[in-house]
Amino acid sequence: xxxxxxxxxxxxxxxxxxxxxxxxxxxxxxxxxxxxxxxxxxxxxxxxxxxxxxxxxxxxxxxxxxxxxxxxxxxxxxxxxxxxxxxxxxxxxxxxxxxxxxxxxxxxxxxxxxxxxxxxxxxxxxxxxxxxxxxxxxxxxxxxxxxxxxxxxxxxxxxxxxxxxxxxxxxxxxxxxxxxxxxxxxxxxxxxxxxxxxxxxxxxxxxxxxxxxxxxxxxxxxxxxxxxxxxxxxxxxxxxxxxxx
Amino acid sequence: xxxxxxxxxxxxxxxxxxxxxxxxxxxxxxxxxxxxxxxxxxxxxxxxxxxxxxxxxxxxxxxxxxxxxxxxxxxxxxxxxxxxxxxxxxxxxxxxx
Numbered sequence: 001x002x003x004x005x006x007x008x009x010x011x012x013x014x015x016x017x018x019x020x021x022x023x024x025x026x027x028x029x030x031x032x033x034x035x036x037x038x039x040x041x042x043x044x045x046x047x048x049x050x051x052x053x054x055x056x057x058x059x060x061x062x063x064x065x066x067x068x069x070x071x072x073x074x075x076x077x078x079x080x081x082x083x084x085x086x087x088x089x090x091x092x093x094x095x096x097x098x099x100x101x102x103x104x105x106x107x108x109x110x111x112x113x114x115x116x117x118x119x120x121x122x123x124x125x126x127x128x129x130x131x132x133x134x135x136x137x138x139x140x141x142x143x144x145x146x147x148x149x150x151x152x153x154x155x156x157x158x159x160x161x162x163x164x165x166x167x168x169x170x171x172x173x174x175x176x177x178x179x180x181x182x183x184x185x186x187x188x189x190x191x192x193x194x195x196x197x198x199x200x201x202x203x204x205x206x207x208x209x210x211x212x213x214x215x216x217x218x219x220x221x222x223x224x225x226x227x228x229x230x231x232x233x234x235x236x237x238x239x240x241x242x243x244x245x
Numbered sequence: 246x247x248x249x250x251x252x253x254x255x256x257x258x259x260x261x262x263x264x265x266x267x268x269x270x271x272x273x274x275x276x277x278x279x280x281x282x283x284x285x286x287x288x289x290x291x292x293x294x295x296x297x298x299x300x301x302x303x304x305x306x307x308x309x310x311x312x313x314x315x316x317x318x319x320x321x322x323x324x325x326x327x328x329x330x331x332x333x334x335x336x337x338x339x340x341x342x
Contacts, residue, residue, distance in 0.1 A: 006259075006262040006263065007263075041255075041258075041259070043259040055259075057256055057259060098259055098262070099259065101258035101259040101262055101268060102255055102258050102268060102270060103258060103267065103268025103269070103270045103271030103272075103286075104254070104255055104258075104268070104270035104271050104284055104285075104286030105255050105270070105286065216250050216251065216252075237286070238253060238287075239253060239255050240251075240252055240253050241252065
């Protein structure tokens, strides 16, 4: 990684993919992008004609290749940045990005401990970057992902996750639905609880690295449950995101 | 909600990378108020202010404040006794002065 203060770079949109009715993956071309680690994020800055600026942080969704980066952006109603990125940003239009940033909520492909990923809603994005990086690196570190979504249609990367589970040895994915579960799913919609983490996580004595990402309340709850189950607090890494968008 | 919502220290990395050559979220900081030592990533950051205010997760004392204007930045670290920053072993380092 470069060891110099970071400046803003100009990025252009090259592709967009619809993930859910309210979220899209945006592929950006960023000349000179230095590469990044799974879990890192990027700041995106918009400048209005009158000079007003708004910046937001977005997690990088995939390993970077050839100066291209991927973000998955959830549209926040009344947000300042996400509605523009999703509804108005046209291919070729410039925005500014600063990154990669983040030295804590990252997974390195050379690590050997088992990994537990717990995602709440769009908190899946940096965790998906880890799942994808594991695949690219040919890592055999056992991964378990517990993914909480409101309904089946709110699941990001649904097809790819199905493929990953089929093709990537040592990756398990469990879903928790909070409002509406798919037909034939066992159990009622509920929020992630002790039983989910106990059943689909790792026992603490395996000393897994736990990554928890989601809204503040979700992260608080899950991190407390994991520590309560006996996981050492320093092995539970968290990333919360607030309501701004 | 009665409490202002906060973000975690991870989000300081972007704004602070304008000033520092490394990501500070992986640095260890010590709270001057209660003495707790831990990753800067675990601070609670409040961004509903003219700047960023980062508080100790244990005692809520302010450990770091950062204000950015178009042509300068103010960094107030008086709430942090020290920052310990991991350095790569392959990077040449000067002898003690």
